[in-house]
Amino acid sequence: MSLNLRPLLSALRRNPTGALLVTLQVSITLAVLVNAAWVVHQRIMRIEQPTGINTRDTFVLQISGSSNQFNAAAAESEDLAYLRGLPGIVSATVSDGVPLTGDGGNTGVWIEPGQQGQVTLTSELGMDQDGLKTLGVRLIAGRNFRADEIQPYVPGKQAPASEAIVTESLAHALFPHGNALGKTIYSSEPRTIIGISRDFMGPQLGQPTERTIIYPRLPGQGGYYDLLVRTQPGKRDALLRLARKHIAAAHRYGVVVDARTFAQNNRRRDSGNRNVAILLALVTALMLAVCCLGIFGLTTFNVGSRTRQIGTHRALGARRRDVVSRFLVENALILTAGAVLGSVLALLIGNWLTLHYAVPRLNMAYLAAGIVTLVAVGELAAWQPARRAARIAPSVATRTV
Amino acid sequence: MLRMQDISKIYRTDLIETHALRALSLEVRDGEFVAVSGPSGSGKTTFLNIAGLLETFDSGTYELDGRDVSRLSDDARSRIRNEKIGFIFQSFNLIPDLDIFDNVDVPLRYRRMKSPERRKRIESSLELVGLAARMKHLPAQLSGGQQQRVAIARAIAGDPALILADEPTGNLDSLMARQIMDLLEKINAMGTTVILVTHDPELARRAERNIHIVDGVVLDAPAQTPASQRQTAAHAPRAAE
Amino acid sequence: MLGYYLRLAVKSLRRTPGLTALMVGAIACGIAACIVTLTVHHAMGRNPIWWKNNVLYAVTMDSWDPRRPYDPDRPTVAPSQLTYLDATYLYGSDIPQRKTLLAFVQGALAGAPGQSAPVWAMTRITTAGFFHMFDVPFEYGGPWSAAADQGPQPVIVLSHRENQRLYDGRNSVGRTILWNHLRFRIVGVLAHWDPRPRFYDLTGGGSGDFGGSARAFVPFRWGSMLHLFPIGSMSCWVAPGAPPLQTYRDLLASNCVWITMWVELPTAARRERFLDFVNAYWAQQHAAGRFQRPRNNHLWKVSQWLRLHRIVSNSSRLLLRIAFAFLAVCLINTVGILLAKFLRAAPLAGVRRALGARRGEIFAQHLVEVAVLALSGAILGLLLGIAGLAGVRALYAHSYSAYGKVAHFDLIGIAWALALAGVSTLLAGLYPAWRVGRTSPARYLKSQ
Ligand SMILES: Nc1ncnc2c1ncn2[C@@H]1O[C@H](COP(=O)(O)OP(=O)(O)OP(=O)(O)O)[C@@H](O)[C@H]1O
């Protein structure tokens, strides 16, 4: 196969605008393709971040009083007793926030008294001694709350609880050199770190969501509570329905505001990222498709309008693969020009994304992969019409069109 | 009808300049039938294109139908082409998508004619060339000779004063060629000026006047046909046909 | 002549069905992508009460912790809600023509005919000003009186949906309903009203800025009468040594911000006077030991309020840009194909020119062909866009993100789509049509 570039270039010169347009198309597609893939990758990484929670066998019921006559403390201990007595339930707890949902408080934590020095922001979650077990979060140091540390709520004169369990991340953020256990930390009141748990995603969805402080919940505080329940595998949905029905009827002044599995909560949590990833991938794929169809269309068209010319070449002795390679090389030239221009564009866009959207710097491997993909797909798009060109009989040269 | 004075035309490309016409002068009277011949590359087509206002020229003056058309705008030239000139090409140049009726319709459309008037003209000109029955055919469904007759119908549908034909018989056999020639004579007899480029001396001989273009200039040759006969036909009133 | 061009255009497009499909499809895809992202973007960013943009103001004061800003990322921005102390004091001013306070509490509705169990109904505690200031439309009845705010009287306004649910959409005004076990008289039922974004309260908490809206409205003071903790967004800070928040009374005296306040100030003079009033209050409280952060009292127009809360998400902006890049690729594609197609047909244009067509006429003929493409692309794009919006809604049905919730198609969207398709495709066709219009009449006639 001999490649003589001069006739090719002259062919391009004859319709330079057409070639230029394809180049432009290819370059924009490449730039968007590479950056979109990069952004999608970032989003997927965020989706795949483990929650640290058992999201398979757990559900939550949110109960709220509908009157100041609602005795939340009595209601929640009643509900807990009911749930813990149900066959099939592994563990149940009452909390004042729901991990993965954005429903819950956050607070600042200091390591010096009087809220002096540097503050660390964290999710907060009040639960009882069954909380960690219910969420499926392991304690890696220290101990859990004891039942006697969970005191009943007496409006007006509550002795503040003084224990806290913190997640690994929070412990590390507060005490980078370790030994968080046993230290006293300060938020609205001083607390002693009695345990350190594995990381899990807390109620607050802002980053970093793994920092959570858990303290013994004051039962009945606030007139509302969340029941977190973990069931034996496979029994979640049935028990959710049962518990919901029972509790909805149990309290005269209380209403079940929401009942939901943690799997649902988790899906809602990451749906933003997932959906953006899906939409980006979709639009980019469409773009690639349109670009390839454009190449396909133009090559088909060129083949169509050069039928006689190709026939003449064939009559003068060109082989089929000479014809195919001629079109493919012509296309490759355009693709290469597009790739060069597109790379520059991709880097510019990547830079801009880094500046304005806090997307990490574009990975060059993505650019390389993008170029390879586009050139390969682009050549594939031209291949079919080029083969059709090769099938043109030499005899068309002698026939009038 | 047509008066050219010292027309020259130079084609410029990157490499060379071609003097296609060199100070060509020519006069064609109303109702004349002129045959143009000359060696290949001598400038016949160039002359015809200039005469038909398809191309501009570099110097000289050109009067068409008593009007100086040297410096008209593109739109004005289009208008004159549309109203006064009919073209017949060697390769017919019918529009393949359009059926015969619509092909003949093209110049009339650009004249913004009303539909009934257009229909009347299309039908009568197709009748003249003997293809009235084929109005719904596409060009590809006709023979070469028939296609050329459609092209003639298209050229005369607008009732032009001047017909320009560039080797209209070049792609046809001699029988067909004679038929086309008959048609052109018939049209000429109705009062239309005809300028015909041809390589065929036999056809050229049938014209009222013969012109040779060699190397971009006219070598006037004596008419070879009995002038008197043609003259009478040419000047017969149109209504008489 | 237009009819003639149209016929020629259809003939030409039908001669190359593959290319035509490709072009129409590409335009439609590009348009659809733009419609979807634009509709969402537009819906997110629009000001639903633009006609009152210059008279309605949200009030903020920086009552936050002296040692750290409310939002560490934007230290100069005050909390967007007020404490109970401040809100009730500022509400006492009679400088504003109208004023209102907003918060959410829990509500249980019971006692409608045929109703078995109480239903949970997120309730907005607010004042009569709310309905007047935000031009809230009523289906039956109307807002409660100013006296009802004072009492507070047991009056309630139901949302359209709640009235549908409890009373089958019948006029329930005058009926009595149990709200949190107390007898309330229904004074009004809203017509369908769901401005998006929900500009008047952008602190939707877990439900997102575009999330569920209130099902019932009662006078603001019922919250403190019944000790109902707010269930919307609430942020607190506790001074060192201060006791933790436990009782409802603690809440009222606390630093917690949980009340949104709006005032209606029709003139600049009133606006100045009210700001002076707020500043005077700030100075007095500052002297008494509160408000130890720099003075940051602010009145926000609705448009500023929306911008402050960054209602238009980054994802939305990113998707919009990509959609336009996509449209650009589609259009470049179309330009390329049109150009090739038109130039291939240039000899025919040459014939027409020889037969007397002017440049403008050839140009117009081809532009009409482009217009037919544009129209087909627009219509198909519109359909694809509607389908795409439905897809986006489905995708976001269970999401906290507001993106999909606002993906509704309206007349403006349709106008956008048609305009976008029309203008962009015509632009794309302009150059090819112009190129072929310039065909010299002689060029293609000699040798064919
Ligand atoms: N577009 C052009 N560009 C450059 N040179 C041209 C162009 N058209 C014609 N010529 C040159 O002008 C000269 C006259 O050409 P023209 O077509 O008028 O010849 P002709 O007499 O019609 O020949 P034939 O009998 O072969 O048709 C030729 O030398 C030709 O090469």
Ligand SMILES: [Mg+2]
């Ligand atoms: Mg010639």
